[in-house]
Amino acid sequence: MSKLPDFVRTLTDNAQARPDHVAITTVRWTGNEMTDECRTYRELDREARSLAVWLSQRHRPGERALLLYPSGLEQVRAQLACLYAGLLPVTAPVPRGRKHHLTPATALAFDAEVSVVLTDSAVVSVVSDWMGQDGLSDVPVAITDTIAADPAEWTPPARPPDAPVLLQYVAGSAIDPKGVLVSNANLVSNMDRTRRAFNLSPHDRSCGWLPQRQTHRIIGVLLAPLWLGASTVLMDRDDFLDHPHRLLRVMDRYRATVTIAHSHAYDLCVRDLVPERLRGLDLTRWRCAVTIGEDITPSTLRAFADKLAEAGLPTGAARTAYLRPEATFLVCSSGLRVAKHDVTAAAVPERAGDTGGERRVRIVDPTTRQVLPHGHLGEIWIRGSDVAVQYWRRPGETNRVFDAVTSCGEGGYLRSGDLGMVRDGEVHVVGSVRDMLPSDGRVVHAQSIEGEVVALDVAFAGLSCGVFVLPEHGDDVAVVQEVHTAGRAAPDLAALARRVSGHVRPRLAARTVNVVLVRPGGVPRTPHGGADRSLLRELFLADALEPLCEQLDEEVRRRRRPVAAS
The missing domain is CATH 2.30.38.10 (Luciferase; Domain 3)
Structure with missing residues (x-):
């Protein structure tokens, strides 16, 4: 038998050392009622081995599997089974609706050259429809909740110790996705870094939801707690977005100690709180509320910490973390601090x-x-x-x-x-x-300009804006702003575009400021609510936006390369 990879060996060791310890709890809401389903380490290990046996009989180590699941235990099982079988899991959101052009699932399936699509009975019809539309009919589909094999037949995958174990995609590109190969040594090293950074132990219980796009976060939300032998409580992301205060109820009920989320999630919690929802909450065990992402807002975290102090959130629980998928997961972390360089940033x-x-x-x-x-x-x-x-x-x-x-x-x-x-x-x-935008000796971040543009006119109120530099276009800048169109004629939109350009131009040392006004929803967003500037830049350069009004430099207009209809 080949040597068991360290990460998988740790999981199997945990199943032997703590067989009856609850590894995963999934929480669902029906109205105001909370229900859960649990798996112990023994059960989770047995289920992962069973699916891994089936996968190993059909696929070689190193092949890629696309995972398309609603969040839940079956997604967890599939993630672990891929590791047990030596396949590289690639996670994407389940495609929805009839128009799949430029969906992350399509882009990832083709870029990773997946050998199999793993899904479950709840969404298999949607997945099959998508595959037929987007030219993936030849890829086999495995409905994993109907698959059972003898877990005793499992053997560790035959692969070198330094072989990749994860293929995690950098968020923000549905046109040109960029995958990062993570080896076993990278993963184990970062697990230990994460443990030390947050002082984690097998006694901790984390709480969160499995990401569908920023797949390196699966390490922090799922793999790190399992590697430690700790417990994880997984909510459905839609349950949280519908009623953010439910996170606090889950933290209280399950005595959770750790969360990892974007600043936007903590902001939603604060906005969703009314005094009666705080009454009776006991958050004294919540010692580590970690904020990640590009747009960490210290004022949001202070408001979160101050508000939840009434329910016992310990002083110093709010922490910041700097993540890079190219560095596996965590780079470093800190308690909340503030630095001002024309924008506010957290220190790690x-x-x-x-x-x-x-x-x-x-x-x-x-x-x-x-x-x-x-x-x-x-x-x-x-x-x-x-x-x-x-x-x-x-x-x-x-x-x-x-x-x-x-x-x-x-x-x-x-x-x-x-x-x-x-x-x-x-x-x-x-x-x-x-x-970073071109300037005369100052650091100007896109986020600060976006905020100024949104505040320019009531037609922009509550909507999204994306500002970015155009690569290979010198110091050209583009602004894409959503606009309320009710009662506005084309000349009004043209005047708005000129107003945006006139405001932004003196703030930057840009050769041109190109303005595109789009309907509400026309600016793609990241999972934490900010403008997805990378994807927006690609859509702009591919002439794939649906503008209501454009004010473009002629040279910039000529250089754009429309995406072929196919």
Whole structure:
């Protein structure tokens, strides 16, 4: 028998050491009633082995499986079974409706060249319909809740110890998805980093929901607690979005200690709270409310901490974390701090130099590759054992991003693409380098300009805006703003577009400011509610938006490349 990979071996060891300990609890809501379903470590291990036997009889280690599930235990089983069988799981949202053009599932299925689609009885008809429409009819479909094989026949997958175990896609691209290959060594190293960062133990109980797009978060929400031998309570994401205060009831009922979510989720909790919903809540065990994502808003976290202090949320429970899928999951974390560089950002600690001989962070000028001194803004470069293997089938980009060398010859760094600085021994993460806008010596983040544009006119109130630099277009900037159109004629929209351009142009050192007005819902959003600038940029350059009004530079207009109808 080949040596069992460390991560899978840890899961099977937990099943032997803590067979009756509850590993997973899924929570559903019917009206105001909460119901749950549980799996112990023994049960979860047996179910994963059973499906892994079936998969191993039909697929080789290293093949890719696309997972399309409503959130629940069957999705958990499929994730683990892929690991047990040596397949690389690729998770995507279940395609909905009749129009699937540019859906994440389609893009991921083709990019990963999946060998099988795993789903369950509840959505198989929707999945089959989608596959027929989008040219995937030749890919076999496995309805996993109808599959049973003898778990005793399971053997560990035959693959090298450094072989990839996960293919997790960088969020934000339905046109040109970018996959990151994570090895067993990367995964185990990051599990340990996560444990130390949040002081986790088998006695902890985490709470959250399985992400469908930002798949590296599956590590924090599902895999890390299982690796520790702890417990996880999984809500349905739609149950949370419909009634955010339900998260607090779940935290109380199951005595949960840890959450990992976007700032937007904590903001929804605060907005959904009224005094009677706080009464009777006991949140004293909630010691770690971790905020992740690009748009961490300290004011939101302060409001969250202050409001829930009435229900016993401990002081200091609100924490921030800096994640990169290219670094497997967690880079570093901290309690809430604030730094102002024309935007507000959270600080996450990373000691200068080596950290236990394992991780080194540098702030580097992205153009000259010169290492910058403390207090200077630059690109965050990362080196360590949990930096992932490479991008999936992107050798040129892998060489540029995963094996960067500083101007003084220090190599082996991951270019994060994020802007930050080191101050007082901590890394202050400001935002993505791609979301920094051209300016005269100042740092201007797209988020700050977006807020100003939305506030310009009542026609923009409550709607989304996306601002981004156009690559290979010099210092050209584009603004895509949703607009209420009731009672507005075309000349009115043209005047609004000119007003947007006139406001943004003096704020930036841009050659041109291109404005596109779209209907409400026309700006794609990330899972945490902000504008999905990467996808929006791709849609703009592909001339795939549906504009109500455009004000474009002629050169920019000529350079756009429409997507073929096929």
